[in-house]
Amino acid sequence: MKVTAAFIGLGIMGYPMAGHLANAGVEVQVWNRTAAKANTWAAEYQGKACESIAATVDNADFVFTCVGADTDLTEVYEGSDGIIANAKPGAVLVDHTTASAGIAEKLAQLARARNLEFIDAPVSGGQQGAERGQLTIMCGSEPDAFSQAKPLMEHYSKALNLMGPVGSGQKTKMVNQIAIAGLVQGLSEALHFAEQAELDVRKVVDVISKGAAQSWQMENRSGTMIDGEFEHGFAVDWMRKDLAICLEEARKNGARIPVAALVDQFYGDVQQMGGNRWDTSSLIQRLRKKG
Numbered sequence: 582m583k584v585t586a587a588f589i590g591l592g593i594m595g596y597p598m599a600g601h602l603a604n605a606g607v608e609v610q611v612w613n614r615t616a617a618k619a620n621t622w623a624a625e626y627q628g629k630a631c632e633s634i635a636a637t638v639d640n641a642d643f644v645f646t647c648v649g650a651d652t653d654l655t656e657v658y659e660g661s662d663g664i665i666a667n668a669k670p671g672a673v674l675v676d677h678t679t680a681s682a683g684i685a686e687k688l689a690q691l692a693r694a695r696n697l698e699f700i701d702a703p704v705s706g707g708q709q710g711a712e713r714g715q716l717t718i719m720c721g722s723e724p725d726a727f728s729q730a731k732p733l734m735e736h737y738s739k740a741l742n743l744m745g746p747v748g749s750g751q752k753t754k755m756v757n758q759i760a761i762a763g764l765v766q767g768l769s770e771a772l773h774f775a776e777q778a779e780l781d782v783r784k785v786v787d788v789i790s791k792g793a794a795q796s797w798q799m800e801n802r803s804g805t806m807i808d809g810e811f812e813h814g815f816a817v818d819w820m821r822k823d824l825a826i827c828l829e830e831a832r833k834n835g836a837r838i839p840v841a842a843l844v845d846q847f848y849g850d851v852q853q854m855g856g857n858r859w860d861t862s863s864l865i866q867r868l869r870k871k872g
């Protein structure tokens with residue numbers, strides 16, 4: 582029997598993810614707040630663009646979402662027009678948004694009351710990972726719900742893991758963002774130091790990337806950092822949203838994350854410089870700022 586999937590939120594990430602499902606033969610129907618994107622998607626993938634969330638989800642076996650933040654999740658999941666009120670009983674809801682663990686737990690509870698399963702499934706790998714179907718997906722759910730949704734998520738992931746109960750996917754993504762925050766600041770300081778020392782910065786990177794300083798950020802971002810190019814990648818606004826979630830969770834669980842808190846402030850400086858949509862590697866620009 583053919584599986585029907587609804588996909589809500591066709592942004593930079595959602596658009597290609599929904600595309601991979603359609604390319605794999607899944608019957609995909611989509612909804613996007615800005616309808617034009619849904620129509621473009623439907624034309625590209627021979628899928629169906631629906632006019633409301635209710636019409637998108639009411640016959641779907643799986644409902645995928647990839648929107649912005651907690652408040653957006655409340656808008657699309659809750660209320661009489663939302664996913665939970667209109668999904669088919671027994672359906673599995675999979676949320677790829679990076680959001681708080683608290684909202685995941687709340688939505689899972691609301692879903693359960695309607696005999697629906699909920700999986701928090703934030704991703705890492707960025708636009709390129711989504712387009713290539715090579716995302717890392719960190720899930721929190723009941724094991725049975727994960728087993729059901731796994732074959733579908735495999736169409737756009739290279740690593741897919743169940744981390745624990747609902748909320749565990751979001752908490753794992755927080756660990757990822759905390760690790761990245763300190764790393765990007767460290768790399769920014771290192772490259773800035775090399776510039777100030779009037780070294781051949783590219784040569785420095787070439788040498789040290791073969792040793793213990795090597796990282797994904799160094800490999801994939803040092804070149805554009807040296808060139809001062811930031812119109813790509815993962816936006817500073819998104820990172821600040823994610824770090825706010827991390828700081829809130831740390832307040833609850835008692836973790837001490839002073840560097841992440843500081844780097845969050847540094848990203849505030851980058852926003853002040855007009856860098857809201859710049860890639861997170863733009864932290865180096867506030868060090869270069871003169872005066």
Ligand code: NAP
Nearest residue numbers: 590591592593594614615648649653656678679707708815
């Ligand atoms: P994006 O391009 O801005 O797309 C956001 C999508 O959500 C759009 O389709 C938008 O609709 C929809 N949306 C937002 N608020 C909504 C609301 N209140 N009601 C209905 N639809 C709403 O963002 P993205 O880059 O795809 O990111 C999506 C999520 O993935 C975020 O949580 C982000 O943190 C996470 N993420 C992103 C990356 C990345 O590299 N971009 C990497 C990992 C994780 P409209 O088209 O109408 O605006």
